[in-house]
Structures are given as C-alpha cells and as structure tokens.
Amino acid sequence: MAVAAASKRVIANCLSRKAVPSAIGSSRRCCATSSSSSSAAGAAAETSPKIPHLPKRRTLLTGAAIGLVIAGGAYVSTADEATFCGWLFNATKVVNPFFALLDAETAHRLAVSAAARGWVPREKRQDSSNLELEVWGRKFSNPIGLAAGFDKNAEAIEGLLAMGFGFVEVGSVTPMPQEGNPKPRIFRLRKEGAIINRCGFNSEGIVVVAKRLGAQHGKRKLEETSSTSPTTNSGDNHGGKAGPGILGVNLGKNKSSEDAASDYVQGVHTLSQYADYLVINVSSPNTPGLRMLQGRKQLKDLVKKVQAARDEMQWGEEGPPPLLVKIAPDLSKEDLEDIAAVALALRLDGLIISNTTVSRPETVSSNPVAEEAGGLSGKPLFNLSTKILREMYILTRGKIPLIGCGGISCGEDAYKKIRSGATLVQLYTAFAYGGPALIPEIKAELSSCLERDGFKSIVEAVGADCR
Numbered sequence: 001m002a003v004a005a006a007s008k009r010v011i012a013n014c015l016s017r018k019a020v021p022s023a024i025g026s027s028r029r030c031c032a033t034s035s036s037s038s039s040a041a042g043a044a045a046e047t048s049p050k051i052p053h054l055p056k057r058r059t060l061l062t063g064a065a066i067g068l069v070i071a072g073g074a075y076v077s078t079a080d081e082a083t084f085c086g087w088l089f090n091a092t093k094v095v096n097p098f099f100a101l102l103d104a105e106t107a108h109r110l111a112v113s114a115a116a117r118g119w120v121p122r123e124k125r126q127d128s129s130n131l132e133l134e135v136w137g138r139k140f141s142n143p144i145g146l147a148a149g150f151d152k153n154a155e156a157i158e159g160l161l162a163m164g165f166g167f168v169e170v171g172s173v174t175p176m177p178q179e180g181n182p183k184p185r186i187f188r189l190r191k192e193g194a195i196i197n198r199c200g201f202n203s204e205g206i207v208v209v210a211k212r213l214g215a216q217h218g219k220r221k222l223e224e225t226s227s228t229s230p231t232t233n234s235g236d237n238h239g240g241k242a243g244p245g246i247l248g249v250n251l252g253k254n255k256s257s258e259d260a261a262s263d264y265v266q267g268v269h270t271l272s273q274y275a276d277y278l279v280i281n282v283s284s285p286n287t288p289g290l291r292m293l294q295g296r297k298q299l300k301d302l303v304k305k306v307q308a309a310r311d312e313m314q315w316g317e318e319g320p321p322p323l324l325v326k327i328a329p330d331l332s333k334e335d336l337e338d339i340a341a342v343a344l345a346l347r348l349d350g351l352i353i354s355n356t357t358v359s360r361p362e363t364v365s366s367n368p369v370a371e372e373a374g375g376l377s378g379k380p381l382f383n384l385s386t387k388i389l390r391e392m393y394i395l396t397r398g399k400i401p402l403i404g405c406g407g408i409s410c411g412e413d414a415y416k417k418i419r420s421g422a423t424l425v426q427l428y429t430a431f432a433y434g435g436p437a438l439i440p441e442i443k444a445e446l447s448s449c450l451e452r453d454g455f456k457s458i459v460e461a462v463g464a465d466c467r
Contacts, residue, residue: 115160116156122163130450141244149171149197154216161243166245169250174267175266185198194378196372196374220242241274277322279323329406
C-alpha cells in the first residue's frame with residue numbers, strides 16, 4: 001500500500017510539473033535532426049503542432065518505457081527538488097532509443113511537439129556562477145545555446161529554454177511559407193555522430209512565426225506585470241523577451257526571391273521586436289546562390305540595408321536587438337578576411353561560426369550516406385569549424401562576440417570553442433543524439449574545465465588559445 005501510494009504521488013507530481021521526460025533526439029548513436037516540414041497555408045493559425053502518427057507497436061513500446069520511468073519515480077519521490085530534477089533528466093535516456101526506430105524527420109517532428117507541450121524535464125537547479133556572463137547587455141545564465149534549425153517555426157521556445165539552455169535560436173524563418181526540398185532530406189550517419197540535411201529553409205513563414213512569438217512575448221509581459229512578489233534574485237535575473245533565457249531569431253530568404261535584401265528586411269520589420277538578437281543566415285548550402293552573399297561587396301550592401309531597417313524602427317530603453325551574421329565553414333582565407341573587414345567596418349554585433357559544411361572529411365568518406373547532397377553537421381565538423389572560428393577571432397582582434405557552432409558533443413568541446421575565441425556556443429546534432437540529459441552534462445563539464453585551468457569565468461577563457 002505504501003509503495004502504491006508513493007507511486008501515485010510521483011505520477012501526480014510528474015503531471016503537475018509537466019515533467020514527463022521526453023527524448024529530444026534519437027538514440028545515443030542516432031540523430032533525428034533537421035527542420036520540421038512547413039505547414040499548409042490553412043494551418044497557419046495553428047499554434048499547437050500535431051504529433052506524428054506512430055505504428056502501434058512502437059507506440060506501445062514508447063508508452064511502456066515512459067510508464068516505467070514514471071513508476072521508477074517512486075524511489076525518489078521523497079528526495080529534494082534538485083535530486084528529483086537530475087533523475088528526470090537522466091530518465092530521458094530510457095526513452096531515447098525508441099526514437100531510433102523512427103524516420104529521422106518524423107523523430108524530429110515528434111521531439112519538437114514534445115517540447116512544445118512541455119513533455120520535457122524542466123531544469124530547477126541553478127547554473128554554476130562561473131558560467132554566467134553578459135553579452136550585448138543581456139545576461140546569460142550559461143553560454144550553451146540551441147542552434148537554429150531545431151525549432152524552425154518557434155513552436156517550442158518555452159519548453160526548450162526550460163530545459164536549461166542559456167539561449168535558443170529559432171528559424172531560419174522565410175518571409176513566405178515554403179516546403180523546402182523534397183523528402184527524404186535528412187540522413188543519419190550514426191557511427192560518425194553526424195547528419196546530412198538538405199531541407200532548404202522549410203518554413204511556415206514570418207506571419208505564423210510572428211503570431212507565436214507575439215503570444216510568447218505577451219505571456220512573458222503578463223507574468224511580469226501580474227507578479228505581486230518579486231523574486232529575491234530579481235536583480236540577477238537571466239532572461240530576455242521569451243522568458244528565462246535569451247531568444248535569437250534566424251532570418252532566411254525564400255528560394256524564389258530575386259531580392260535577398262528585401263527578404264531579410266521584411267524579417268527584421270516583422271520579427272525583431274520579439275528577438276533578443278537577430279541573425280542573417282547567408283551560409284546554408286541548400287538554397288541556391290545564398291552563399292554568394294558572403295562576398296565582400298554583397299555582404300556589405302546586405303548588412304547596411306538590414307541595419308538601416310532595424311535602426312529606423314522605434315525602440316525603447318533596451319535599444320534595437322544585436323545583429324549577427326552566420327557564415328559557412330567552407331571559406332578561403334581571403335573570404336574570411338573580407339568578412340572580418342565588413343564586420344569591423346559596419347560594427348556588426350557578432351558572427352556565428354559556422355553553418356554545415358559541403359565537404360566530406362575522411363571520417364565520413366567511407367560511409368555510403370556521405371554521397372548524399374546537403375550540409376554535414378556533427379562531430380566531423382568540429383575541427384573545421386573550430387579552425388575557422390580561431391582565424392576569425394584573430395582577424396577581428398577579439399572585438400566582435402563570436403558564437404561557436406559545429407560538432408560540440410561534450411563540455412570539453414565547448415571549452416575548446418571558447419578558448420578558440422567563442423563567447424557563446426551552440427549545440428544541434430549532439431542534442432539530437434543525447435536528448436535533454438546532455439544539457440546539464442555539458443554545463444557541468446564546462447564548469448569543471450574552467451576551474452581546472454584557473455579561470456573564474458567564461459569571459460576570462462575566451463580566446464585563450466589565440467593570445
């Protein structure tokens with residue numbers, strides 16, 4: 001009777017917390033990434049994504065696993081909140097393998113739906129103080145972010161931030177809805193810990209995304225104004241316009257558009273009021289002609305127009321959102337010098353380094369899937385993207401905040417990016433592999449790396465290998 005009562009209490013607790021663990025990814029050796037398919041025009045007003053239909057056998061297996069996880073909570077029901085929170089994150093590892101049974105894009109779609117509904121663990125533990133930092137006048141509780149491409153249509157911001165990311169970047173968002181490239185368009189390289197995708201900016205468009213971001217922003221404001229008792233740490237709150245974390249909005253162009261600048265300007269006019277920072281994505285390999293915008297003249301003209309569009313809008317005391325550019329890893333020394341010159345001359349607020357690569361490193365060349373067209377992400381991208389990151393840090397003389405992205409799968413990887421010049425870092429493929437449990441693991445390891453080498457903060461370690 002006591003055990004039964006304990007089990008009931010745990011189930012009630014889990015339901016009340018909306019903390020039923022869900023894997024945001026495949027198995028340890030399987031990834032479910034890439035972007036979700038764009039919705040039909042008639043579904044534009046929907047704000048609650050549909051969970052894909054699963055075969056009966058797989059549904060039963062997944063349900064059984066979740067049931068075991070919930071029942072197992074009886075053993076920790078009397079533990080403190082931090083212990084219980086840690087158990088929930090670890091419990092997601094039980095569910096992860098079932099995502100390996102699904103098609104990559106279906107698994108990704110299901111993961112986004114789960115996060116949108118709050119069927120993910122919520123981080124209740126405070127981040128280590130040595131992970132806190134301030135960038136662009138915004139306070140980050142930690143430098144670990146989720147890269148654009150996972151939540152393309154801003155469906156799951158609250159759930160993703162609640163898992164403990166310091167920031168989440170949504171998009172790429174295009175002005176008009178577009179389906180992207182034909183399926184299949186996401187390919188797993190399980191052994192290599194990589195993915196190849198050629199999604200092609202599948203997006204529900206800025207109108208749908210603006211509606212979702214507006215609702216999230218309104219909810220945030222309502223919570224702030226209706227709060228009758230400020231928290232004891234109100235002066236140290238970390239967060240932005242979307243909640244307890246920083247929100248970035250990644251802007252793209254439509255495939256059929258002949259005027260790229262107008263597409264980005266439209267994105268700024270519609271979405272910038274909801275963003276803590278904006279990103280001009282000119283580096284996806286899956287939109288014809290897009291990477292040509294990284295040329296010196298093309299990039300300079302584009303950034304000037306987008307900056308003008310942002311600055312002509314009316315802003316409050318917080319000012320306009322910072323503007324960043326996301327670049328490719330497949331650039332020559334001359335290309336990097338041109339981009340650095342433009343960034344310094346126009347006082348760009350930051351660079352994200354890097355997007356996926358069209359190259360195929362030796363570590364994946366023997367895999368037949370490597371012959372698929374598209375951008376490669378994951379572990380094989382780490383060395384290339386980190387090399388480009390280090391070179392850009394040197395070229396910009398450390399004057400521009402850089403976000404390191406590409407191949408990070410552990411805290412040591414994140415630390416190497418930071419020592420190579422990154423102020424912030426982003427995950428994607430590894431998150432698809434490891435699910436929610438990876439987030440606290442990376443933060444804990446990164447904190448230990450800082451302590452090991454005598455750094456009291458992230459800022460002290462930025463660019464340490466370039467000095």
